[in-house]
Amino acid sequence: MVTANATEKISLGTVQETLLIPLYFRAKETKKENGSINDPQAVELVDKIDYDFSKFDRGKASELGIISRTVILDNEVQKYIDEHPDCVIVNLGCGLCTRNLRLDLKQTKWYNLDFPDVIEVRKKFLKPKENCYDIAKSCFDETWPNDVNAGNKDKDVLIISEGVFMYFTEDEVKQLIQLIKKNFKKTTLYIEIMHSLLARHTNMHDTVTKTNATLGWGISQVRDMAKFDPGLKYITEWNFLDKMADLNDNLFIKISSKVNFFKNFCNKYGVFELTQ
Structure with missing residues (x-):
């Protein structure tokens, strides 16, 4: 048990360590007098x-980008919940995201999915919330959809992921799309996507370089991700630079x-529908 004034070392895998980057910047922003987010956890x-x-x-x-993406996704996920109050949300590669603790979930069932070492840290430091569940599995583990109660697959399902897909390969992205498609009749996806040029240059990243992680996948045009599967439909995208x-x-x-050339190189949330 961690006492009020104690600190405790944690053990995380190479990529998993990067979850500490957004955690830190959300904490810093919360401490500001007029911070853009409020994340006491x-x-x-x-x-x-x-x-x-x-x-x-x-x-x-990274700090400005992370705060911007947090504001965007907080707002958009809350809008989705308001419109689908009895939905199911799966947070792929959740890390130490506390969005489910900040939002008004109504009757939503929320699932945080990540590696066992990450879920162990979540359980150690974060208090549980009603209708929120942890799944200690890789998102490529074909059994995780069995842990999601989607009401015989008829409920509205939203899958969100931030700061995750850029650590995959393109083949892994396609594999994950197939896994989701196989197990859910229809899903909405909010996925953070990095430009391919930036994904190829981990050494230029201002915070990932402070870890041993390596970036992997990116795509130059978000809408082109829809080519990965005939059931994947591009809806829109939210550019971080607008919020920045x-x-x-x-x-x-x-x-x-205001300049599309610069905006194209900034991270975005791609919004897609995926149907069987």
Whole structure:
């Protein structure tokens, strides 16, 4: 049991360690007087985990991008829940995301899916919430859909993932799409996607370079992901740069948010429908 003033070391795999990056920046933003998000659980976790978070402090681009993506997905997932109050949500590669604790879930069943070492940390530090469940499996484990109660597959299902797909290969992305398609009649996907050029240059990333993880997959045009499967339909995309311009007074960011060339290189959420 962790006492109020104690810190505890945790053991995470190579890619899993990167979950500490968004955790730290959400905590930092929460501590600001007029922060864009309010995530007290992130603050508590950073205070309790024995880790050198300060090595991420110079990652200003990552910090702004993570706060922007958090605001976007918080808003969009809440909209989805408001429109589908009895839905099922699966958070693929959830890490230490606390979105299910921040939002009004109504009658939603929420499933956090990640490797066993990550789920162990979640259970150790995060209090459970009604109708929220942890699945300690890889997202490529073909049995995880069996742990999701989708009401005989007739409920509205939303699958979200942030900061995850860029660590896959293209073949793994296609494999995961097939796994979802096989087990759910129809799903909506909110997936964070990185440009292929950036995914090929881990050494240029301002925070991932502070870990031993390596980026993998990206795609130059989000809509082209729909070519991976005939049941995958591109709906829209939400560009992080639009929100970054709202949250920051930097003139270059504001100008870049109006120029498609620059926007195309920024991370986005791709919104898709996947049907059997």
